[in-house]
Amino acid sequence: MLTIAQETYDAIVAHAKRDHPDEACGVVAGPEGSDRPERFIPMVNAAGSPTFYEFDSTELLQLYKDMDARDEEPVVVYHSHTATEAYPSRTDIGLASEPNAHYVLVSTADCFDESGGNSDGPVEFRSYSIIDGVVTEEEVTITPTTDSSKKGSTS
Known part of the structure; x- marks a missing residue:
């Protein structure tokens, strides 16, 4: 099961809508071994394609160095x-190299009309475990955002 904060969910969906008609991609990192997606990291789709995503190799290397320095791992890999x-394609399954990650897919197919305009x-939004090709x-x-400034504190 994937447990994700509303704020992170909203950020992933906003990124997917913003990059449409191209596929969006990114990572949500969390403390190693925690299964807690905490740090939202939108990435650039180096393929710039409406049917395929590819992480920029330089950006991905920097991300892994940064996560290593912070004792983090990719908890969510999304596109x-x-x-x-929102179901993994054969290509998506072949690219899935993080056995502990949740693979989130967001379909924006119903968000836009034929002219490319937002139809609201x-x-x-679906999540998958992909291990050795098994989806x-x-x-x-x-979960609700836990930031107390967004809750309307009475003190």
């Missing part, structure tokens, strides 16, 4: 599908 459902349609869908639980 969007702009015209199809719903997104499809298993996971439940997603979205």
Whole structure:
């Protein structure tokens, strides 16, 4: 099961919508071994494609160095599908190299009309475990943002 904060969920969805019609991609890092997605890291889709994503190799190397220095690991690896459902393609399955990560797919197919304008349609947000080519869908639980400044404190 993937448990993710509303703020992180919103950031992933906003990135997917912003990059449409190209696929968006990124990582949410968390403390090693914690399974807690905490640090949202939007990446550049080096492929610049509506049907494929590719992390920029230089940016990815820097990300892994940064995560290593912070004792973090990729808890969520996400990307969007702009015209199809939020289910991993054969290419997505082949690229899945983090056995402990949650692979999140966001479909923006229903968010845009034929002219490319935002139609405010719903997104499809799904998470998967992908290990040795085996895809298993996971439940997603979205928790409220815990930032006290957003809760309206009475003290």
